Amino acid sequence: MLTSKQRAILRREAQNLDVVFQVGKGEIDETLVNSTLECLNARELIKMRVLESSMYSAKEAAAILAEKTGADSVQVIGSKFVLYKQKKKDSRYADLIAVK
Known part of the structure; x- marks a missing residue:
């Protein structure tokens, strides 16, 4: 489970990532x-997108994939x-x- 500070750091790191899956x-x-x-095993941090359809x-x-992959x-x-x-x-x- 990530803390709010850890999430903030990861959000900052994810800003420039490209979408890898749809x-x-x-x-x-x-x-x-x-x-x-x-x-996830290769990159650790990935960005995904859900199509309108x-x-x-x-x-x-996000919740389903996080649960099935053990990710946050x-x-x-x-x-x-x-x-x-x-x-x-x-x-x-x-x-x-x-954590500091």
């Missing part, structure tokens, strides 16, 4: 979950959301969000 009009299936998990809101999609939902704005899952080794953000 949630379309289909269900959030295992393929999307596995792809999201692989991307989707049956999910950005908040719903950092931010939801409009149709975009940011997920974070810290690596066990060589984490890029561990020093930034270390």
